[in-house]
Amino acid sequence: MITIRELATASGFSPTTISLVLNSSPAGRHIPEKTKERIRELAHKLGYHPNQFARSLRSSRSHAVAVMVPDISDPYCAQILLGIDKSLYRSTYLPVLIDIQNSRARFRKHVATLLERRIEGVIAVANSLQLQTEMLDVFAKSRIPVIVIGRESNPEWISSVSVDNEMGARIAIEHLYEIGHRRIAFIRGPKRVVDSVRRWQGICDFANGVSLRLDSKLIVQLEAAASSSEAGFDAMNKLLRQEGRFTAVMAFDDMTAFGAIRALTQAGLKVPDQCSVVGFDDVAAAAYYNPPITTVSQSMEELGNLGVSSFLHATQAPLDNNGVGPQPVQHKVKPVLIIRGSTAAV
Amino acid sequence: MITIRELATASGFSPTTISLVLNSSPAGRHIPEKTKERIRELAHKLGYHPNQFARSLRSSRSHAVAVMVPDISDPYCAQILLGIDKSLYRSTYLPVLIDIQNSRARFRKHVATLLERRIEGVIAVANSLQLQTEMLDVFAKSRIPVIVIGRESNPEWISSVSVDNEMGARIAIEHLYEIGHRRIAFIRGPKRVVDSVRRWQGICDFANGVSLRLDSKLIVQLEAAASSSEAGFDAMNKLLRQEGRFTAVMAFDDMTAFGAIRALTQAGLKVPDQCSVVGFDDVAAAAYYNPPITTVSQSMEELGNLGVSSFLHATQAPLDNNGVGPQPVQHKVKPVLIIRGSTAAV
């Protein structure tokens, strides 16, 4: 691997000149174009690639951001990652993907790694509240900005990007209501997840507004911390076993909806003809499920984009701000209803 | 951020001693346990984290591997990533995730980044053949080992981990045959994809063996390079429009199968009662699709694991090998049939 000094000897110029040219430094503005040309050419020909370690060591800038996900195989994460990656690609930052695997031990081991690599920020996708707090402590101590993407929640003193869950739930139930559904069943998210609470709030608000009665028999509560299609399947079966009738189901999220639809189908009920189902998230599979499901889109790619902007903003800010650190920003994006084949008029 | 020198002054020892202790270097074996204890404690108390840049600069080892995926939001990648990540976690290597987004421009820009960061290897998931060749040139020049995971294909002079596609296709059709299907339709993968060819080979072999006739009317060919549920949907409709009857469909992969099932359902045909469908890959969604699909499992997590072992092997090898570089290894894993709800006896 060729170094700048070798390049210097090879070209007859000094390392300084090479450096100035290759970085287009303002200090090198008086170097004649011809020289620059020659140097660049030679660098290319010899396959010179500046050593980032040396560079980082000198400049104490790593140009790396940690991107933390609770579970990389979660389709919810995938879409957000896509957005993050696309945005980061235009910046000078390289993402260091960290999969926490919902394990505290892993989290802790990774923290050390990240600090050693001097990452300049953390973009965390939908971490559990507990991890967040811990994260804040440890990264704040090193003045590393943390941006949380995904779940609404956070203390005000941390930057976040999330969807307006309350509004999302409202537009979903509104849709069902408008196409004539009155007896609607609900699969509520786990109580400990903030999103569940917000979404339920949206539902209650709407129901109150139009004097729609929410029948407690038609409400099941998800228990496990993580949502899954299995949980949705079980919940739906519980709903089917009780006597109350319903024409539509609002699932906590898409995964839950998938399970619910399977249960419905297995019970011989056609979706959407005999029962409508709506999800939440607009996970990739929502579009190709059988049937494709009507859902509330979080536009997760955009969440990712916004997360990156927030990070970029945060790293710039210290310059403006006299040592206090940048003000955290709370982005909240508007959800959009995507109508597909899992809902129909009664 | 505290440095080793600050730690030295704070502790009263020299940087050398600190380094020896913190790295448990053999050279430090004569340092009394008490001293070591004290140093470690202080390091922890002051939150000392060795600067990896300095370390890498000194040792010219980055402890980083590039993990290249063609498209991060592809569920096929997700599972493999999971395996890679889990294996890498136990090693000293940090993955640098690179999403190529199927774009040559992105690929090229990233190559520079990777070389600058002195990554020690590349684990590439299912890249198109063209990119592979290019990759080999550029990385081979820098003696960086490349491992290709996923699609069977490669020249023998490159390490790879892939599933036995021929066998996979065979066990799939064998399953259909055993439960009584004789008129089987096929959605073949794109011609340019090596996997398609292999899988088709497996099918023909089996058909020959049992003298099963393959009706050309019942074969549709996917055109686009990438498989998608939409393509499967269209292909299935084409199949439905022609007059030949069939009781089962073998799809190129799971995504195709999803689309096919949707088309079948929309046409009023019940899966599996009126038509069985098998996929290939065992993507996560295969388990929670409606109905859950019978498919050939590539055990992608294991592919990921094997990819990492191959990489680890390759980086170790130069030591054994006198400068020639390690022998590439071709791993081929056995696929397994996962029987779920999309197939039934005739």
Add this chain to the structure above:
DNA sequence: TTGTAAGCGTTATCAT
């Protein structure tokens, strides 16, 4: 217009 030299934080080598 170009070059010299110091220093970023670590660790390996050689002293003491």
Add this chain to the structure above:
DNA sequence: ATGATAACGCTTACAA
């Protein structure tokens, strides 16, 4: 048993 020193490759004052 511990310490001084040089070197890894690069950037940037400062000199020329």
